[in-house]
Amino acid sequence: MTKRYEGAPGDDDDGGRASLAVDDLTLEAPTGKITVLVGPSGCGKTTTLRMVNRMITPTSGTISIDGRDTASLDVAELRRGIGYVIQAAGLFPHRTVLDNVTTVPRLLGTDKKAARARAMELIERVGLDPAMARRYPAQLSGGQQQRVGVARALAADPPVMLMDEPFSAVDPVVREQLQNEFLRLQSELGKTILFVTHDIDEAVKLGDQVAVLRVGGVLAQLDSPAKLLADPVDDFVAGFVGRDRGYRALAFAAAPELSLAEERTVRLGAPAAEVRAVGTPWVLCVGEAGEPLGWVRAAAVESEVALTLLHRGGTVASTAGSLRALLDAALSSPSGRGVVADEEGRLVGTIRAAEVIPAIEGRRDAAAAQGATAR
Numbered sequence: 001m002t003k004r005y006e007g008a009p010g011d012d013d014d015g016g017r018a019s020l021a022v023d024d025l026t027l028e029a030p031t032g033k034i035t036v037l038v039g040p041s042g043c044g045k046t047t048t049l050r051m052v053n054r055m056i057t058p059t060s061g062t063i064s065i066d067g068r069d070t071a072s073l074d075v076a077e078l079r080r081g082i083g084y085v086i087q088a089a090g091l092f093p094h095r096t097v098l099d100n101v102t103t104v105p106r107l108l109g110t111d112k113k114a115a116r117a118r119a120m121e122l123i124e125r126v127g128l129d130p131a132m133a134r135r136y137p138a139q140l141s142g143g144q145q146q147r148v149g150v151a152r153a154l155a156a157d158p159p160v161m162l163m164d165e166p167f168s169a170v171d172p173v174v175r176e177q178l179q180n181e182f183l184r185l186q187s188e189l190g191k192t193i194l195f196v197t198h199d200i201d202e203a204v205k206l207g208d209q210v211a212v213l214r215v216g217g218v219l220a221q222l223d224s225p226a227k228l229l230a231d232p233v234d235d236f237v238a239g240f241v242g243r244d245r246g247y248r249a250l251a252f253a254a255a256p257e258l259s260l261a262e263e264r265t266v267r268l269g270a271p272a273a274e275v276r277a278v279g280t281p282w283v284l285c286v287g288e289a290g291e292p293l294g295w296v297r298a299a300a301v302e303s304e305v306a307l308t309l310l311h312r313g314g315t316v317a318s319t320a321g322s323l324r325a326l327l328d329a330a331l332s333s334p335s336g337r338g339v340v341a342d343e344e345g346r347l348v349g350t351i352r353a354a355e356v357i358p359a360i361e362g363r364r365d366a367a368a369a370q371g372a373t374a375r
């Protein structure tokens with residue numbers, strides 16, 4: 001599809017090319033998957049999204065959903081099947097959270113009681129306290145408003161969702177929470193999602209496939225996140241995916257089974273003598289269920305291990321995690337020994353960075369043997 005804005009600046013000085021917001025873009029968004037559109041400001045991401053629900057009419061080309069040309073459908077019917085979430089949620093300010101979420105189902109004729117029951121279920125599902133349902137948008141934080149925006153888009157249970165920078169108006173910590181919950185929700189719901197962002201980290205985290213666009217709405221590369229990081233097609237994509245992409249690509253490499261060192265641990269309240277008896281400068285403290293709590297410097301324990309003595313900055317890798325998580329656990333641990341836990345969060349053992357590197361090298365060798373690029 002193509003979109004040319006008539007009368008846009010630059011029409012005359014370069015043969016009209018500058019007015020092309022989207023230039024002959026061909027893209028398939030697989031059913032039940034997340035397709036992320038990413039690219040610099042003005043590259044036509046929003047225009048592309050809005051052509052799908054016909055808020056913008058393409059200059060040429062067709063858009064089909066389930067094999068049906070959207071131009072041939074009734075606009076209201078088309079939009080009923082498409083949830084739309086925008087930056088800063090775009091909620092109706094004078095309606096309560098509950099009324100915001102029930103608006104579309106009510107318009108579609110769902111009776112009030114059923115619409116409310118479904119809305120309350122969605123409000124909880126997106127991680128909001130049900131008590132928030134009575135509040136007005138202005139009485140919520142940005143992150144909470146964003147959750148309401150997602151609940152509202154899901155209320156009519158549309159098979160397709162268009163999401164335009166839905167998480168960009170919140171701080172990085174809330175943003176990460178929203179991303180994680182969005183992925184959890186999607187694993188249950190399996191919607192077909194077109195997601196726009198200008199943040200490449202968000203794109204590779206959320207996308208099953210990622211489309212990188214150049215200004216002018218030209219598709220530069222469409223690939224899985226792992227392939228994009230490992231094999232950018234040109235300098236533009238390489239520059240866009242960023243410098244530390246080799247390290248970031250490790251996030252998509254499942255951690256192989258590595259032999260972990262057994263770690264001698266102490267509990268909170270352990271006396272100084274017990275800590276010193278471990279014989280290493282840093283000793284790992286675990287909780288009742290064997291969950292790692294943090295590292296304690298043996299020399300700093302005067303009487304017993306207290307919470308205030310624990311260094312809790314290091315990341316914990318999961319046995320089901322990635323090579324990147326393993327390496328990061330080792331690099332972020334004050335002892336140099338990365339903490340690895342099972343899926344229930346109980347300590348399994350520790351690993352040093354020097355022991356993770358051979359696994360990374362092994363992947364490269366295996367890929368080279370198969371004539372592929374290491375991913």
Ligand SMILES: Nc1ncnc2c1ncn2[C@@H]1O[C@H](COP(=O)(O)OP(=O)(O)OP(=O)(O)O)[C@@H](O)[C@H]1O
Pocket residue numbers: 005006007008020021039040041042043044045046047048198
């Ligand atoms: N109504 C309009 N009239 C004329 N030009 C427009 C119009 N809307 C968008 N454009 C132009 O089309 C191009 C693509 O805009 P679009 O909003 O799709 O980009 P984007 O990738 O979503 O950008 P951003 O990340 O900054 O939101 C830009 O050059 C923009 O200036």
